[in-house]
Amino acid sequence: MAIITISRGSYSMGKAVAEKVAEKLEYCILSRDLLINASASFHIPQKKLEKAIHDAPGVFEQYSHTKEVYLAYIRSTLTEMVAGGNIVYHGLAGHLLLNRLPHVLKVRITANLESRIARKMKEGFSEHKARTMIIEDDGQRTKWTQKIYHADPNDSSLYDMVICIDKLSIEDAVSFICQSASKKTFESTSDRIRQAKDLSLACKAKASMIESFPEVGITCEYGNLLVYASEKEAHMAKFKKILDAFQKENVGIHNLEVHTGLPVPANAV
Amino acid sequence: MPILILSSENKDLEQEIAEKIAKKLSYTTINEHFLNKIADKHLLERKKMWEAMHSTPSILKRMSPKLWHYSLSCVELEVLERLVEDRCVCWGLAAHLYVMIVSHVLKVRLIGRNDSCSQSDIVKMAPDKMKKYLARQERDREKWSMKAFNRKEAEPGLYDMVINLDQIQVDEAVNTLSMTMEYPRFKAMTYSKNNLMDHVLAARVKNALLVKSMTDIHVHTQNGRVVVTTSSVKREKSRKIETIKEIASHVKGIGYLEVHWNKDIITEAAISCR
Numbered sequence: 001m002a003i004i005t006i007s008r009g010s011y012s013m014g015k016a017v018a019e020k021v022a023e024k025l026e027y028c029i030l031s032r033d034l035l036i037n038a039s040a041s042f043h044i045p046q047k048k049l050e051k052a053i054h055d056a057p058g059v060f061e062q063y064s065h066t067k068e069v070y071l072a073y074i075r076s077t078l079t080e081m082v083a084g085g086n087i088v089y090h091g092l093a094g095h096l097l098l099n100r101l102p103h104v105l106k107v108r109i110t111a112n113l114e115s116r117i118a119r120k121m122k123e124g125f126s127e128h129k130a131r132t133m134i135i136e137d138d139g140q141r142t143k144w145t146q147k148i149y150h151a152d153p154n155d156s157s158l159y160d161m162v163i164c165i166d167k168l169s170i171e172d173a174v175s176f177i178c179q180s181a182s183k184k185t186f187e188s189t190s191d192r193i194r195q196a197k198d199l200s201l202a203c204k205a206k207a208s209m210i211e212s213f214p215e216v217g218i219t220c221e222y223g224n225l226l227v228y229a230s231e232k233e234a235h236m237a238k239f240k241k242i243l244d245a246f247q248k249e250n251v252g253i254h255n256l257e258v259h260t261g262l263p264v265p266a267n268a269v
Numbered sequence: 270m271p272i273l274i275l276s277s278e279n280k281d282l283e284q285e286i287a288e289k290i291a292k293k294l295s296y297t298t299i300n301e302h303f304l305n306k307i308a309d310k311h312l313l314e315r316k317k318m319w320e321a322m323h324s325t326p327s328i329l330k331r332m333s334p335k336l337w338h339y340s341l342s343c344v345e346l347e348v349l350e351r352l353v354e355d356r357c358v359c360w361g362l363a364a365h366l367y368v369m370i371v372s373h374v375l376k377v378r379l380i381g382r383n384d385s386c387s388q389s390d391i392v393k394m395a396p397d398k399m400k401k402y403l404a405r406q407e408r409d410r411e412k413w414s415m416k417a418f419n420r421k422e423a424e425p426g427l428y429d430m431v432i433n434l435d436q437i438q439v440d441e442a443v444n445t446l447s448m449t450m451e452y453p454r455f456k457a458m459t460y461s462k463n464n465l466m467d468h469v470l471a472a473r474v475k476n477a478l479l480v481k482s483m484t485d486i487h488v489h490t491q492n493g494r495v496v497v498t499t500s501s502v503k504r505e506k507s508r509k510i511e512t513i514k515e516i517a518s519h520v521k522g523i524g525y526l527e528v529h530w531n532k533d534i535i536t537e538a539a540i541s542c543r
Contacts, residue, residue: 105436108425156378156431157381161430163430164425164429167372167429169454172452176449179445180445185436
């Protein structure tokens, strides 16, 4: 009943691994559907969301926070979609977007550069072109993770397991992942499902506020939402209006509190 | 038969997993204690040998780069000679940095559970202090591996698998690794054994050259053919090539030998400016 995120570089066979894992465990598989759903929910063109989750922020984007806004939309959609468990997500940044949940098995599939280039060349690209494209793509991924999450995507400590598909085959990787996912550590207990739902609610609240109040921090426990904002923000009419509307739309909220002048906790979204 | 090489900053955990796997599969083990034997065999001080494996050369520690490189080459040679015997679990000897592209070797990195601190250290340290201590350890280790083998130890690309033990239990990791070792693709075949023998031959030649204080050497072996690349000033070219040929010809198992020479432009320029 786990949630499995499979991170991969392009042409590292991560997609094939994810599909086989989902088939073997009879889990739902999620990748591009995330962006389609996020696009439909927040009325943002899919292309823009894809760019936000793939490309590193440019010079001007760093000041406009557009990427953070889109990312909050994507995260809100993802947390809602995975809350029930039994899911394999092999899209971008799953291990970072869901890092607060304890029952997420975070896997990275790697392969050496030469074998990745060979796979890309099968699509009709020259060796030089294939190499350039893969290196550029890896560079974008690294920059994105560094700028948004201040982490290195190649840092193994971000994952529970890193498997190199060179000596080990796709079947081996599938077998390792399925074995690990069935362990107690990754079981979806009622408490963990509650945590996933709380995270989903917090992310949803953040998504509704981020455009106007990007600095706001939100936590949620047992359906109790705590909003951390500055004194100035909390007294604005727009702030109250957004929160009221959010509370009306979401029946799952037991209580909503606004805290001002307090530091935003580390576990806030 | 397969060989398992483990690498981790958490020595206690690494040892626990290695020993459990070795016991389960009835494999032999090779670890840091092997350093004493290596030191005795090559007439080096035991303390210096341990130092060479854990820190970079420094005048303050009275460890010259020559002695450091020679000590590491002794470790590399003896570990490789031992690995040729198969059915072995190896850890704590940095073998993952010099055993490359051998198909019957499974290289695994274990991370998590407060890397680089043994349990007793964790109990004693305050969280802030421990964080700093871990960061320093990581920096030192990276510096060492880059200087010794020009590879970053923490780079996941060096391994077939990286397992984070924060969530995954020790016994689960032991089961997974034992099961993987049983896969047919990790059986030692003629080709992969020859590959490992090439590593051994290269290590023998390198060690023989370093013992005679030869510097600036790179040894590459393929199918028993040895290519030594070196550099020096032009006037020393023939003498250096002859010396390398003379030393290497006495190495056990050597067949064809080729020496490639490159001009040491920097020294050459320095001499011409005098």
